[in-house]
Every structure is written in C-alpha cells, then in structure tokens.
Amino acid sequence: MEPLLKVRDLHTSFFTPAGEVKAVNGVSFNLDRGRVLGIVGESGSGKSVTAYSIMQILASTGKIVSGSIKLDGQELVNAGESVMKTVRGNRISIIFQDPMTSLNPTYTIGHQLMEAIMLHSDRTKAQARERAVEMLRLVNVNEPEKRMKQYPFEFSGGMRQRVMIAMALACEPDILIADEPTTALDVTIQAQILELMRSLQEELGMAIIMITHDLGVVAQMCDEVIVMYAGSICEQGTAEEIFYNPKHEYTKGLMRSIPTADTAGSKLHPITGTPIDLLNMPEGCPFAPRCDAAMKVCIHSRCERMRLNEEHFAACWMNVKEGLEKGELELEEEGGAAE
Amino acid sequence: MKTFDENSRPLVEVQHLKQYFNINVGAFKTKPLKAVDDVSFSIRRGETLGLVGESGCGKTTVGRSILHLYKPTAGEVIFDGKKISDKAGINELRKKATMVFQDPYSSLDPRMTVSDIIGEPLDIHKMYSGKADREQKILALMDRVGLNSEHASRYAHEFSGGQRQRIGIARALALNPEFIVCDEPVSALDVSIQAQVINMFVELQEQMDLTYLFIAHDILVVRHISDRIAVMYLGKMVELADAAEIYDRPLHPYTKSLMSAVPQPDPKIAKANKRIVLTGDIPSPLNAPSGCPFRTRCPHAAPCCAEGMPEFKEVAPGHFVACHRLNEI
8 A cells, every 4th residue: 555655765955055964864764644653863863854845844945855755646846836835734734843933923823723724725714713613622722712812922832732733733634743842841731732632643543743852752652763863764663663672773872861760870871972963974874973882884884774674674784793693694795784 | 879867957958938029010010920939948968859840830940049049038048057148148159059051052151262161150259379270170170071171262152062061060060069050951952962961960969079959840850860859830849759759659639740741761651651631731820829829730629729828748758748638639
C-alpha cells in the first residue's frame, strides 16, 4: 500500500552570507495513515526544517535542493504555489511551538478561526462560524460562543494552543505536524494538550508528525520515532525499538543523558563536546567528533542507513563492527561492509 | 548519599517570607500581587533543595528574595545564623550567596569579554591584590568550569548555549560562595548539554562544599539533583519532603498530579501511566482563590477548602504538607 506521505532523500539548504548551511541532508521516511511519528533531535538537527520543507514554508534563504515529497502519490517538490495552497491547511496542517506569537493579537479568536475555515473550504460565513464553535468545543474550550469574541490576550498559553489545534484540524487534514507543541507550556498543561492530541487522533484518525526534543513526550505519544543529528537521520524505528534497543551511538548517548528517578545520586553520562557547526560538517559521520566509540572508518566515511530488522534502521558503523564480530556479516571487498 | 548533621544550624533559613508587588489596576489604583505568600523553609549546609512549580508560582521570586534582589515585604532571611536586615548585611550576603540565571543569552553582557564578565564580581568586592592576581583568578575559574583559557578575551556571542551557561557559573563561583541560587540553569539547554551542566553542578558541590537552591520546572532534573524537594503553587508552598519520598509518595493533590504529568522517557511506562490530568488553568495570582489556592483545580476540593489557607504541617518526619483534606483523600 502506498504510504500517505513518502519523503525521499530530501536535501534542504539555507544560503547565508557565510555559506550554504545544509540543514536537512538526505532525509527519507514514510508516514502511514493514522500513525504518530516522532522526530527527535537537538537544536539545529534539522527536525523543524524537515517539517517546514514538507509544508514549503521555509524562510526566504531556504530552498529544497533535491529530493522528493509525495503526498498520496502526488509530488510536492516543485509542484508550485497553487498546488501547495490546496495542500496546506486542507491536507497537511501545522501547529507551532509558541502559541503566543502564532495568533494575531489584533483579531478575535473567532475571526481568525473563521478566516482559516473560509480560506480552505467554500463554507459561508454563517457555516464557518458554526464550524469554528464546533471546533472549539472539540478541543474542550469552555463557553465557545463567548470565547469566539475574545482576543488572544484573554487566553492562557494552554488555551491558545487549543485554539491553534482547533484551527489546524478545522479542515480535517490527513496529517497534523506539531512542532514542539508543548515546549512552552507547564507540565500539567502539557499533559492536558498531549491527552487532547491523542484523543483527537483516535477520534479523527489523522496522522501526526510530532517534532520535539523531549524524549518523554515521544515515549508517551509516538508509534514510530526518527532520531536526527546534524540534518541526517541516525536511527529510525518503532518507539519500543528506539527506547529499548537503540542502535546508534548518538541515540544511546541521548538515552544515557536523561535524568530519571533511577539516576538520582549518581552521575549522568552526557555526550561530550559541543553541537556540530553546520557550516563545517565533517567528512565522515557527523556525530563522530563527539562519539566515544568512534572508529577510524567513522572519521572518513559516513555510514549508510542499514536495516537491522523489519522496523528498525540505523546509520552507525558500530552495527557493522558488531555484525562482523558475531559473524553475521562478511567483508566482501575493500570497504564493502554492507549486507 | 549525603549525610547532614541535624543538630547544626541550617545555612539558609527563610521564615514567613512574603513578597508582594503593587500592580496598577486602574489609573490611581494598585493591588498587591502576592508572588510569595508566607513561605518558610531551611536549607542545610551542603544540601540541594529543589524548588518546583509551574510558571507564576513564585519560585523564582523566592530565590531572588533570599538574595535580597527584592526587598521582602515581610518575613526574615537568616543566612549562616545572621539575620539579613541592613545594607551591610546584604553586601556581606552577596559575597557568600550568588545566582545562576536561566537564560544564558540575556544574562551575559554582550559588550563585555568573558574575562570581564567573570571578573566583575571580583572587581565589585575588591577580591584581588593586583592585575596579575585578578587574571590568574579568572583563569582558574574558567578552568574549573571547563572553559578553555584561550577564550578569555572573546565575547559571549561567540559561545554556544552550554558554554555560556558555564560562563554564568564561573561568574557565580568568582567570590567563592557558600550558597548558589540556581534559577532554571539547564532549561534552555539541549539534553546532551544539559547532562554535562548537571554533572558539573554536582561536582562543584562536592569540591567546593556548596549549598544549592535549585529552581526548575523539569521534575526529572530536580529529582536527579536534589536532596529535598519543595513544591509551590500560586505563591504558597504546598509540600516539602525528601526527594525520593515526594517523588514516589506525594501527598498533596497538586504534587500528585504534577508527578503523574511528568512525561516518562520510557514508552511502556508512559503509555500505561494513569495520569491525573487537571482541568482548567492556573488562576491569576492577582485573583487568587480564597482559602487553599489549589481548590479551583483540585479533584478533591470540598467546601472546607475555601475557608482559610491550610496549615503547612509536618505529617511525617521531614514531610510537610498544606492540605485541609489530607486525612480524607
């Protein structure tokens, strides 16, 4: 079956005075209907740029250099603005991290919701109003009729994020992209919003791409996980595989870095060094300079993505090394250490 | 595990601290915003007290009031047995108690070099004998927090977030303090860098015999670093206990929901976890509910909760809770 969203070898760069910044560097993944995909990574890993590339809402210096993004078989890269206008909001919606700046402070909530609804469907004003109230009710905003007439400043952070979700879902998109949707919120409000997203997902059946740096949010929400570092995917698999059986040194490092109830009173095991400079990318594996297990091969050449089992991919030479040691892999010729 | 001498006097004692801010609510009318309302606790020498709560609960204000960055409306701060009252006392306090701020971008002056940033507290308190001594002290501090001494003449913008936080920590260590208020020092950092900085705080504490008030909203971080944890809600302290105790067996309904809302980085636990999801938002501190501040969101609220703030009392050794209905729920 054709996946809902198929991204292949996506390269997105920003052309700055200092040079080309390869923010997304060969990203490929599939997203099926009704699944929740988490993209995790640290700042600058390219997770948001991947999402913005799918929506084609990059800053003016950014450009999709190559690759393919297919929605239901339809190519979106170079499809043109008129096609994208029918995709954005209708087929794919996005909510952003900061609900404070995503809403226009000079219009009422109702006006902004109705605007989005009328733009993407041929509803009349009265129908749009009805739909807007219905959506606010769906995201558990109390007294929606009254709230429609209020301005964003009269809403709390959690309430604004609910409005953003209502707006994003008003046209029943197939995919909801959530870019750090709860990062700006308090823990108890975060729990409310995550609960809401999960129940709406079950009710409406859309797929979600959840972009976050918080592994706790991923564990709670996602079926599948992509781990990104320096614009590339290091590891990809089901949430269980990624958390219980990580196969990339970076993912392992991340898991060791998070404090949990069990780490109290002991030392954490951080990843050493500082994040990578995207203007000066190393030749080999981008994580090699910070990797404790780095080998010679890691410095010189980048490991291709390898399938470890049905639902688990990783791009780490350690797996090749382990495979060779266990005799599961054989060296063919020079440098030909592939399955 | 750290051990504390229960008989010796705590390093920091806070007694009935109140910090009100007057907010303009009309052209000629002001109203007190009770950012911190009658909070008492103490921190033992060498201890890390974690302070958690949601935005607007007053946790940062507590930290700043202890250092007298604000003049407390009422209540007392006793540092090392001495009551802080006059200007000389405050000056003395600031040599021994410093602060690390949340945002490593805005808390460092962009026009100053790293060595001037770290050296500023030394300049203010005249803590060196000559230029060479100052230089040497600064380099020693940079070394202590893992900064390369070659970077002394650079400006803050040339550093990454994690390194900037190290600069902020070096500045806080400049006067050889006994007590540091750490106000969300790792929340702006990425996970891998966060772990480096947390480890550094732990190591510095061991080496320099430091006492921390560690303010953060990330409960897993606080659980990791703290000996005891205090929970605040709308300017009031609602629970205070040993870190493991409060994390595993919270008693106050707010603490219970807070602990259950923590996203656990483990899919099986996270998906099976029964969360207590609170309804509604935190009320504005300007219009705080009467009685128990949490009653508007509390799943166990009863009419009695509207009558008077519940007493903050010790229910088990070292475990303090403020709840009217503790015995019934």
